[in-house]
Amino acid sequence: MYIALAQINPVVGDLHYNTEKILTYTEKAKSAGAELVVFPELTLTGYPPRDLLFCNKFLDAVEAGVEKLLPASRDIGILIGAPCRDAGKLYNAALLLHGGKVTGKQYKSLIPFYDVFDEQRYFTPARERNCIDFKGIKLGVTVCEDIWNDKDYWNQRRYDLDPVEEQVQKGAQLIVNLSASPYSYGKHRLRCDMLGKAAAKHGVGIIYVNQVGGNDHLLFDGSSCAVTRNGTVCLQLENFAEDFAFIDTRTLQEKTSDSCSVEDISWIYKALVIGTRDYLHKNGFHRAAVGLSGGIDSSITAAVAADALGPDNVIGVSMPSRYSSQGSKNDARDLARNLGIEYRVVPIENMFNAYVQVLNPDGTPLVDLAEENVQARIRGNILMYISNREGPMVLATGNKSEMAMGYSTLYGDMSGGLAVLADVPKVIVYELAEYINREREIIPRSVITKPPSAELRPGQKDEDSLPPYEILDAILKAYIEEIKSIDEIVSLGYDRDLVVDIARRVDRAEYKRQQAPPGLRVTSRAFGPGRRMPIAHRWHLE
The missing domain is CATH 3.60.110.10 (Carbon-nitrogen hydrolase)
Known part of the structure; x- marks a missing residue:
């Protein structure tokens, strides 16, 4: 037959x-x-x-x-x-x-x-x-x-x-x-x-x-x-x-050579592309807006969007503050040029300064968490303004490692209709960057090699607040995807205090994640319907 x-x-x-x-x-x-x-x-x-x-x-x-x-x-x-x-x-x-x-x-x-x-x-x-x-x-x-x-x-x-x-x-x-x-x-x-x-x-x-x-x-x-x-x-x-x-x-009765294809990083990339395209198109959107910080997460998100929707349908928006380095601003510009997407620059200094002047007693910056987060929220508002006026869907850029640890800002960098990288650990984000650059440099090399930073205060680096991503992602996979206990994770060779701290931070951030936009699932256990944890609870593994 x-x-x-x-x-x-x-x-x-x-x-x-x-x-x-x-x-x-x-x-x-x-x-x-x-x-x-x-x-x-x-x-x-x-x-x-x-x-x-x-x-x-x-x-x-x-x-x-x-x-x-x-x-x-x-x-x-x-x-x-x-x-x-x-x-x-x-x-x-x-x-x-x-x-x-x-x-x-x-x-x-x-x-x-x-x-x-x-x-x-x-x-x-x-x-x-x-x-x-x-x-x-x-x-x-x-x-x-x-x-x-x-x-x-x-x-x-x-x-x-x-x-x-x-x-x-x-x-x-x-x-x-x-x-x-x-x-x-x-x-x-x-x-x-x-x-x-x-x-x-x-x-x-x-x-x-x-x-x-x-x-x-x-x-x-x-x-x-x-x-x-x-x-x-x-x-x-x-x-x-x-x-x-x-x-x-x-043919099914015969002996043949095995034709099963081999998975590699290209599968994750293609999954993100088709997931982004289908999510937008099936919801009636044809354009996307991405905030370009000059960092690797926003670079990958923009590249996926350009592949999914076509470069003409993607707006990249750079929103520098007083803490944005010249290198990051250049990287955002170069990325947009390499992708062929529309590029805009909307500085947030005046808006940020207005918050500082109004909300600090003497108008002097305190350089605290509130001021860090308000910068992210100003950027989220700008992107949503563009979305309301011009119609593109805003794509959030946070990765799974950050989302797991609560290293993200509600109503700021979490703003958007779809979180493209929400189930992609940071170490895989870097693999995706190399895959995107396999034929020519699309993501500037400096984006890949510089230490990751939110650039919300002077000299800030991710590793000031998080363990090295190679260690963090391994512990997160054991805790979230493999559902291992503290003792089981420690037995793999990790410091107990570190494992306990990571697990507690994951648990405490549940209220944030349940307010996040939908993410595209590429691992065996993603945040969302596949991991139905209570928000308000007092159970701790340790």
């Missing part, structure tokens, strides 16, 4: 757009002679639709969308994902359309409720799992999480049931997985390994079709693939781009 893999980027809730895209790719598949075209999980609605699923009119429109697709299935099978009402319950369904009607249906069995997933809020698990017969082949159709519970692969399993194993026992000759699997760095290699082990274990080929694109804070890499019965990836689709490819099921 000749099968098409349609890796598409749906828009959550735009049923007309998604339906038309399904029809377009179905026609492409039919024209190429495919007998079946496979789309991602919840293709029709986009993933995750969240509380739209509580709206009956939305579900009515989903059913109308399925009806609209039926005529296109007269000469080809269409396997799509959609929410499905059945006997008063809602299911996350894979629907096979063929011959102008729905000829096969399999509901998702494993309903995740951890990390960023909250599907148990909406969906009921499938009561049974059966194969779908299509043109003489028994298809074991699974939906995303259904394929992630092999008892021989995972040390700890979240569910007692393995839908793949059950379908193979019922005679499945091919496993097809419709997926909307959010990306985090390192997940692609894990996914390839898991699929390969499952295929080899059961002696069946696997076709895996994943959503691509950004929806809110979640990024989907696509990276759809076909795996032979021997466990090798014989077809690999693009990462972070819509893609379309074909596989002959006879």
Whole structure:
């Protein structure tokens, strides 16, 4: 059988757009002679639709969308994902359309409720799992999480049931997985390994079709693939781009060389680019404004924005104060020139001086935290003024290391509609800079080599307030992503007082983070829906 893999980027809730895209790719598949075209999980609605699923009119429109697709299935099978009402319950369904009607249906069995997933809020698990017969082949159709519970692969399993194993026992000759699997760095290699082990274990080929694109804070890499019965990836689709490819099921019976692509820093960069582009475009924005300090975070943010939206759609704004070095001002100017973005200079000295004069008893600067933060807040106000008047979305520039430690200013550098680097540790920010400069110097070398500084007081350096980033990021990863205890982190070789101080500062900054704009998730545990900590609490690990 000749099968098409349609890796598409749906828009959550735009049923007309998604339906038309399904029809377009179905026609492409039919024209190429495919007998079946496979789309991602919840293709029709986009993933995750969240509380739209509580709206009956939305579900009515989903059913109308399925009806609209039926005529296109007269000469080809269409396997799509959609929410499905059945006997008063809602299911996350894979629907096979063929011959102008729905000829096969399999509901998702494993309903995740951890990390960023909250599907148990909406969906009921499938009561049974059966194969779908299509043109003489028994298809074991699974939906995303259904394929992630092999008892021989995972040390700890979240569910007692393995839908793949059950379908193979019922005679499945091919496993097809419709997926909307959010990306985090390192997940692609894990996914390839898991699929390969499952295929080899059961002696069946696997076709895996994943959503691509950004929806809110979640990024989907696509990276759809076909795996032979021997466990090798014989077809690999693009990462972070819509893609379309074909596989002959006879190939899945053969030994092939492994085509699983290798992750590197480019994956994080492409994730940020598609996440920024989709977040703005799907929210109706086409331009962005970035405050350019001459530092590395704002430089990376501006570079991502220029790539995502085009240089003509990015405004870089330098807002120097009395503490801004000439080097930083030059770096901001040179970066904007290298990127080809619009560059503006709006000095904040007069505004800052007005605050100092009004709020200090004798008008003399105290050079304290209040004066440091008011500079950031003046800059945030300037950017929001530009946003209100001219329409661009403001992009916040803080990285994960700073956000973790509360080294950021509410209503200042945290202002904006999207925090591009909110899940990128500082050490990876530097790797991104080198990647951006891989062919020519875009980010000035001095931005990369100078000690990071907020430049809010004379001689200020980040390491006056924070440990060296190499140490800080390692401890933050252990504490936030790996959820290790103080003792476990100390056992890795770190000073106990330092670990305790970092953990306490992370905990104390929760109130700030929950007022921050959404960030793009690229690690295994980001701030936001995947880390639901209380703001007001008195539990401390030490």
